[in-house]
Amino acid sequence: MGVELKPFHLEWLAFQDANPRSVLLAPRGHGKTTVADVLYVLWRVLNDPDARVLVVSNTLQQAKAFLRETAGHLLGPELSRVWGGRKGARWTETEIEVPRRRVAKEPTITAAGTGGAIISRHYDLIVCDDVLDEENTVSAAQREKVRTWFFKTLLPCLEPDGEIHVIGTRWHYADLYGELMEAGWPARVDRALQEDGSALWPERFDAASLAAIRRQAGARIFNCQYQNDPSGYEGAVFKYRDFRFYEPGGEPEGLQVFAAADLAISRSESADYFAFVVVGLDAEGDIYVLESFRDRLTFNGQVEYIISRAALHSPLRIGIEATAYQQALAQELARRAALPVVEIRDTRDKVTRAWKLAAHFETGRVLLRRDAAELQEELLQFPHGPHDDQVDALGYAVELAAGYKDFVVRNF
Incomplete structure (x- = not known):
């Protein structure tokens, strides 16, 4: 499949497998979508073709892109040998189906955007991949809108024994990710720069390149997007909103x-x-x-x-x-x-x-x-x-x- 997994990638997969509900926060550019979304979904579907999976992202367009990556692997020479490579009745931008043993109104994998309608459907696995962005976290009203959709629309679609994995990068100290962690959801938070100054993935982002990104992007953005530290949004004396x-x-x-x-x-x-x-x-x-x-x-x-x-x-x-x-x-x-x-x-x-x-x-x-x-x-x-x-x-x-x-x- 052409995917090189680092030890921390394998730890992500093990973390998701061990926790039916989880929050995984990873730095930008460190492979969280490929590993914790695409590969995890592929593993679940290949082990259980009857599984009903929902992949959600901040926009429907982004969710479609993630689904295309997953579908591409399914149709590739390596995986198609495993499941036969035969498309099911539904194979579109937003839904794909592999041959299965049971009849279900839900396809094998469905793509949806944050805030989208998900009516009368039920899923065994929901992966929320980057459901937050700058636009839907910029104000308290926007954050509450996402929160309401997550708890009132999305979570009720999960089967009682189903799995839901929320993966992303912090945007705000009061965002949905923070709320889930405060509520006790098992969480793993990775930072591009470790406490000892070493890089999480030095082959891709060494300490010098990360320092350059911080200079270019600014401290607040770097800390959120690469360190998963949103504290810069609110200081005790100085407020980022005043800058x-x-x-x-x-x-x-x-x-x-x-x-x-x-x-x-x-x-x-x-x-x-x-x-x-x-x-x-x-x-x-x-x-x-x-x-x-x-x-x-x-x-x-x-x-x-x-x-x-x-x-x-x-x-x-x-x-x-x-x-x-x-x-x-x-x-x-x-x-x-x-x-x-x-x-x-x-x-x-x-x-x-x-x-x-x-x-x-x-x-x-x-x-x-x-x-x-x-x-x-x-x-x-x-x-x-x-x-x-x-x-x-x-x-x-x-x-x-x-x-x-x-x-x-x-x-x-």
């Missing part, structure tokens, strides 16, 4: 540029993270986040980085929080490059400062680069995420750009 984006290179010309740093507080080689953010203010008062950076740098490394970015962007002001260590770094910058460094004295705690920054997002004033995945992650995970350095630096840079006077700024 405005611009494409790299799409910022207007003539921006007034400001920058700010959240400095590592130690001179050691293994210091805390250093963060640097550059923003640009346009004539309408919108603030474009031009770049953001976070890394562990030594004292000299931080100085050199700020000098290099200042040479590129020519900021009107570079904000640095006032502490003894940071004052020393600011003075070194002024000595070596005569940069427009200003000291920021702010007695507010990190969370209070973050709420001030979140207000700018809520009013639509701040625009993020669409490929700034790391910054998006840090904002959406704040204050519970592992890092908050870029959040602090961005807050200072935005306040410099917005011209707020509710904290003291003085020149060195």
